[in-house]
Amino acid sequence: MTQGKRVLVVDDDESIRDFVEMALTDDGYEVATAADGARALEVLKDFDAAVILLDMRMAGMDGWSFARAYKELPDRAPILVLTAARDAALSAADIEADAFLAKPFELRDLLGLVKRLVK
Amino acid sequence: MTRQGVKAPKRRSLDTVSVPAPFRPLFLSAQDYVARYFARKVANPKRGTISISGERYILVRAASMSVEFFDLVMSLYRDKGKREARAVANNLLFDLAHAIGKADAKTFHRRMKVKDPIEKLSAGPIHFSFAGWAYVHIHAESRPSADDEFFLIYDHPYSFESDAWRRRGRRSEVPVCIMNAGYSSGWCEESFGVPLVAVEVECLASRGDRCRFVMAPPSRVEEHVARYLGRRRRPRSAKKAGEAAAVSIPEFFQRKRMEDELRQSHVRLEKRVEERTSELQAANDLLVREIAERRRAEEVRDEFLSVAAHELKTPLTSLRGFAQLLLRQAERDETPDPERLRQGLAAIDQQSGKLGILVDQLLDISRLEAGRLVIEPRVTDVVGLVEAVVVAAGATTERHAITLRGARAALALVDPLRLEQVVTNLVDNAVKYSPRGGSVDVEVTKQGGEIVIAVRDRGLGVPPKHRSLIFDRFYQAHTEHRLGGMGLGLYISRQIIDLHGGRLWARFPRGGGTQMVASVPVRRSRKEKK
Numbered sequence: 275m276t277q278g279k280r281v282l283v284v285d286d287d288e289s290i291r292d293f294v295e296m297a298l299t300d301d302g303y304e305v306a307t308a309a310d311g312a313r314a315l316e317v318l319k320d321f322d323a324a325v326i327l328l329d330m331r332m333a334g335m336d337g338w339s340f341a342r343a344y345k346e347l348p349d350r351a352p353i354l355v356l357t358a359a360r361d362a363a364l365s366a367a368d369i370e371a372d373a374f375l376a377k378p379f380e381l382r383d384l385l386g387l388v389k390r391l392v393k
Numbered sequence: 394m395t396r397q398g399v400k401a402p403k404r405r406s407l408d409t410v411s412v413p414a415p416f417r418p419l420f421l422s423a424q425d426y427v428a429r430y431f432a433r434k435v436a437n438p439k440r441g442t443i444s445i446s447g448e449r450y451i452l453v454r455a456a457s458m459s460v461e462f463f464d465l466v467m468s469l470y471r472d473k474g475k476r477e478a479r480a481v482a483n484n485l486l487f488d489l490a491h492a493i494g495k496a497d498a499k500t501f502h503r504r505m506k507v508k509d510p511i512e513k514l515s516a517g518p519i520h521f522s523f524a525g526w527a528y529v530h531i532h533a534e535s536r537p538s539a540d541d542e543f544f545l546i547y548d549h550p551y552s553f554e555s556d557a558w559r560r561r562g563r564r565s566e567v568p569v570c571i572m573n574a575g576y577s578s579g580w581c582e583e584s585f586g587v588p589l590v591a592v593e594v595e596c597l598a599s600r601g602d603r604c605r606f607v608m609a610p611p612s613r614v615e616e617h618v619a620r621y622l623g624r625r626r627r628p629r630s631a632k633k634a635g636e637a638a639a640v641s642i643p644e645f646f647q648r649k650r651m652e653d654e655l656r657q658s659h660v661r662l663e664k665r666v667e668e669r670t671s672e673l674q675a676a677n678d679l680l681v682r683e684i685a686e687r688r689r690a691e692e693v694r695d696e697f698l699s700v701a702a703h704e705l706k707t708p709l710t711s712l713r714g715f716a717q718l719l720l721r722q723a724e725r726d727e728t729p730d731p732e733r734l735r736q737g738l739a740a741i742d743q744q745s746g747k748l749g750i751l752v753d754q755l756l757d758i759s760r761l762e763a764g765r766l767v768i769e770p771r772v773t774d775v776v777g778l779v780e781a782v783v784v785a786a787g788a789t790t791e792r793h794a795i796t797l798r799g800a801r802a803a804l805a806l807v808d809p810l811r812l813e814q815v816v817t818n819l820v821d822n823a824v825k826y827s828p829r830g831g832s833v834d835v836e837v838t839k840q841g842g843e844i845v846i847a848v849r850d851r852g853l854g855v856p857p858k859h860r861s862l863i864f865d866r867f868y869q870a871h872t873e874h875r876l877g878g879m880g881l882g883l884y885i886s887r888q889i890i891d892l893h894g895g896r897l898w899a900r901f902p903r904g905g906g907t908q909m910v911a912s913v914p915v916r917r918s919r920k921e922k923k
Binding site for chain 1: 703707709710711713715721737828
C-alpha cells in the first residue's frame with residue numbers, strides 16, 4: 275500500500291526533480307523536493323518522509339554532508355542513493371545507504387525500489 | 394763542570410759563513426747572536442748534560458751518522474741489494490736532518506724574534522758551523538725568495554759527512570752529504586714558508602772537487618740540477634759524464650711529490666665524483682618532476698573523465714525519465730495531461746540541447762588537442778551578436794538583470810559562431826557563478842583596432858590562489874559548489890580568442906565578482922595572416 279506515503283527527493287537538477295516527482299505522484303505518493311542537503315533538512319522538519327531519494331554531487335550541501343547530518347536525527351527513513359557518479363555503489367556504501375540506483379535509471383526500477391523501501 | 398768563553402769576543406768580520414756582499418750586514422748580526430748563544434755553553438758530565446744558552450744539546454760522533462751508519466744499513470739490508478740499502482739509509486738521514494733543521498730554525502726564529510725570511514735564514518748556516526756540521530759558502534747566483542723561484546747554490550766545505558768518508562779513505566759512488574742537504578733545506582723551508590729540497594750536485598767523497606748543493610722547491614729542483622750538471626759537463630772530460638746519473642733527488646721529496654700528486658688526483662677524483670653526483674641528482678630530479686607531472690596529468694584526465702561522465706549522465710537521466718513517464722501514460726492508454734505533455738517535451742528539448750553543448754565541448758577539446766580547430770572569419774556585427782546572447786541568457790533567469798551597454802554597432806572580421814560560443818560561455822558563467830542573482834553588465838567598446846567585450850558579474854568571484862588556473866583545461870574554480878560543467882568552457886574560449894589574434898583575461902574588481910574581458914582585432918585574425 276503506497277497511498278499517502280511520503281517521499282523526499284533531493285537533487286540539484288530541477289528537471290530530474292520534476293519527472294521523479296511526477297512519477298511518484300502518479301503512483302500515489304506524497305512528494306516533497308529539495309535542491310540540496312541543507313534544504314532537505316529544512317523540509318524534513320515538518321515532512322515525515324518514509325524514504326529519501328538522495329543525489330550525491332550537488333551544488334550547496336552535498337549528499338555526504340546531508341547523510342552525516344541526517345544520522346544525528348532520531349527517526350530515520352531509508353535512503354535511496356541516485357547518482358551519476360562512476361562508483362554509485364561505493365557512494366552508497368560510504369553513507370550506509372539502504373539502496374542505490376545509477377543514473378540514468380529505469381523509471382520502473384526506481385518505483386519498484388521506492389515501493390520496497392517504504393514498507 | 395767547564396765553562397768556555399762566557400764572554401765571547403765580538404767578531405768584527407763575518408768569518409763563520411760566506412755570503413754575497415748585500416747579505417753581509419744581516420749575517421754579521423746573526424753571527425753576533427749565535428756567537429753569544431754558543432758562548433753560554435755548560436757541559437755537566439756528572440749529570441750527563443750539555444746545555445747551550447739553556448737549550449740541551451747532544452754530541453754525536455760524525456762518522457757514526459755517516460759512513461758507519463751507511464755500512465750498518467748496508468749490512469742490515471744486504472739481501473735487498475745495494476740500491477735499496479742506500480735508499481733506506483739516505484731517506485732515514487735526510488728525513489731526520491730535515492726535521493732537525495726545521496725544528497732548530499723554529500727555535501731560533503722565536504729566540505731572535507725575527508720575521509723577515511732572509512733574517513730567519515741568516516742564523517742557520519752560522520749555527521751549522523758552530524754545531525760542527527760544516528762551514529757554509531752561499532754563492533752570489535742564489536735567489537732566495539718566498540715563492541716558486543727560490544734558488545740557492547752553496548758549498549759545505551768541511552762537511553762532516555764527506556769528511557768522515559775521506560778520513561776512512563773511502564770513496565762513494567754517489568754524494569754522501571745527505572744530512573747536510575736535509576738540515577739546510579729544512580731550515581730554509583721553515584724560514585721561507587715554502588717546501589724546499591736540497592741536492593748535493595758535487596761531493597768531495599765521490600770524485601768531486603767540493604761539496605756543492607742546489608736548493609729549490611721540489612717541482613723545480615730537477616731542472617736546476619740538470620742545468621748545473623749540463624753547464625759543468627761540457628768543458629769536462631767524458632769520464633765525468635756518469636756523474637749526472639749519480640746525483641739523485643732525495644727520495645724523501647720524490648715521495649712527498651708523489652703524495653702531493655696523489656692528494657691532487659684524489660681531490661680531482663672527488664671533484665669529478667661530486668660533479669657526476671650532482672649531474673645524476675639533477676637528472677633524477679628532472680625524472681621525478683616529469684613523473685610527478687605525468688601522474689598529475691593522469692589524475693587531471695581521470696578526474697575530467699569522471700566529471701564528464703557525470704555531466705553527460707545528468708541530462709540523460711532527465712531525458713529518459715520524461716520519455717519513460719510519457720510512455721507509461723501512453724501504454725496505459727491514459728490521455729496525457731496537456732500541461733504534463735508540454736512540460737515533458739520541453740524538458741526533453743532542453744536536456745538534449747544541454748547534451749549537445751557538452752558533446753560539442755568534447756569535440757572542441759579533441760580538435761584543439763589535435764590542432765584542428767579552425768575559425769572561419771566573416772564580417773560580423775559584434776554588437777548584434779552579443780545582444781542576441783544577452784537576450785537568450787536573460788530568458789533563462791529571473792534572478793539576474795543582464796544589461797548591454799557601449800557601442801551601437803561594431804563590425805569585425807570574426808567567426809560569428811565561435812565568437813557567439815565565447816560570449817555565451819562568458820554570460821552563462823556570470824549567471825552560473827552568481828547563484829544569488831544580481832546584475833550582469835555586458836559592455837562592447839571599440840578601442841583602437843580592437844573590439845573589447847567585457848562581462849561583469851557580482852557573484853562568487855575567484856579566490857586569489859585559483860586565479861591563475863581558471864583558463865586551464867579541466868579546471869573548475871568552484872568544485873565545492875558543484876555548479877556543474879566540465880571545466881572546459883574558459884579553456885576553449887581562450888583558445889578561440891587566441892585563434893582570432895585576440896586576448897581573453899579576467900579582472901577581479903574591488904566590489905567583488907568577476908569581470909571577463911575578451912578583445913578581438915577588427916581586421917585580421919592571426920589565423921588569416923598565416
